[in-house]
Amino acid sequence: MPELPEVETVCRGLAGVLNGRRFARVELRRKDLRIPFPRGLAAALTGRRIELIYRRAKYVLMALDDGNVLIIHLGMSGHMAIIKDDSSPGLHDHVIFTTDDGTVVRFNDPRRFGLMTLAPASGLDSHKLFRHLGPDALSDGFTPDVLSAALKGRKAAIKTALLDQRLVVGVGNIYASESLYRAGISPKRPAGSITGRRAAALVPAIKQILNEAIAAGGSSLRDHVQPSGELGYFQNAWRVYGREGESCACKRALIKRIVQAARSTFYCTRCQT
DNA sequence: CCTTGAACCTGCGGGC
DNA sequence: TGCCCGCAGGTTCAAG
Incomplete structure (x- = not known):
């Protein structure tokens, strides 16, 4: 959740x-x-x-x-x-x-x-729980330059790197896939290659995705806090996560699921390079 | 320092 | 019906 x-x-x-x-x-x-x-x-x-x-x-x-x-x-x-x-x-x-x-x-x-x-x-x-954390994804301190500097030299896949809270805080498994889809970046791309226009696309994609999800959550907040409350309010907005085998919105490829660092990743092989 | 894999724990759905 | 398997939104730790 x-x-x-x-x-x-x-x-x-x-x-x-x-x-x-x-x-x-x-x-x-x-x-x-x-x-x-x-x-x-x-x-x-x-x-x-x-x-x-x-x-x-x-x-x-x-x-x-x-x-x-x-x-x-x-x-x-x-x-x-x-x-x-x-x-x-x-x-x-x-x-x-x-x-x-x-x-x-x-x-x-x-x-x-x-x-x-x-x-x-x-x-x-x-505090031990906080001292290693990077900038909050929604903060002004999280910029394309800051992201590419943090990723410099990293060979791990960008999807895996986004989950590392030392680099940026607040991107989880769902929104990592969604952000990379919106930015048109392959989840398998080496993290160190996210510079220039790719970083300039990814940072706002992350912020937009998170802000949209917050807005959606806020509107169904009363339901969420009910005793029986189950989430799922943003699921309809997911473009790739959990949609393995479905047609991408581009109509030119099916959404693929792969496993990276033991976590599921979903992406479009056509839209994301 | 970087990266990967396992571990923590319960519940659910699918296949047989 | 029941059992076994894989899978699930996170984080931390050990080992290579």
Whole structure:
């Protein structure tokens, strides 16, 4: 589920109900996700006021009134649900937040590749989880020059390189394929060859794709945060991802699926060179 | 430093 | 119906 647009959507959805509220109760229903919860996490959060909810890379961050930041990653299968009925928690509802106005939010993650931890807001950029990260794909700091400089000398395929969060942050497996399609670049092209006009095409393609997905997510946000909420709102906009064997819009080739670095890549052999 | 492959974990759909 | 396999939006770590 969660690539950058989905995480951004989750942040905006949570901000609507949690900003300015206090955690009245935090229930950890197991002791870990991908990594252990820090000792005393529930107690540390209880009573704290949420000052700001924002995104860094694919992390949801909640700045608290004691100078700490709650760091949440949704992994592959995580999602946040704002509970509006009296349903019981399910098997994979691992953390349940209740605020001072009675709002209940559940963190659900079947595969448990997500994580939740706490760190001081000061120096967050040098935190182990963040210090290696490159520029956010949507930031002004992500430019064609910056991208080609980061890719210089790299022989790995551009599709694989785009998933390396040290080079650029926020491009996941779906939008890597979609961005390369929009930019007309073969996913197999050596990363170091993305310079000049190719870099000039790829950077705006990435930004456009991500912004369009955020816009689509924003419009279906209420559905997304329902208990039964499943995503998929941007799937109709995918031009190549998940479309192996279908005709490309160019009508001159079928969309092909290959495996790169153990991840699926989809592309058009005609449109992308 | 770069690159690749495996690992973490559960669920689902397809083929037999 | 049931079983086995491959596959899934991310990240990290070890090894070459």
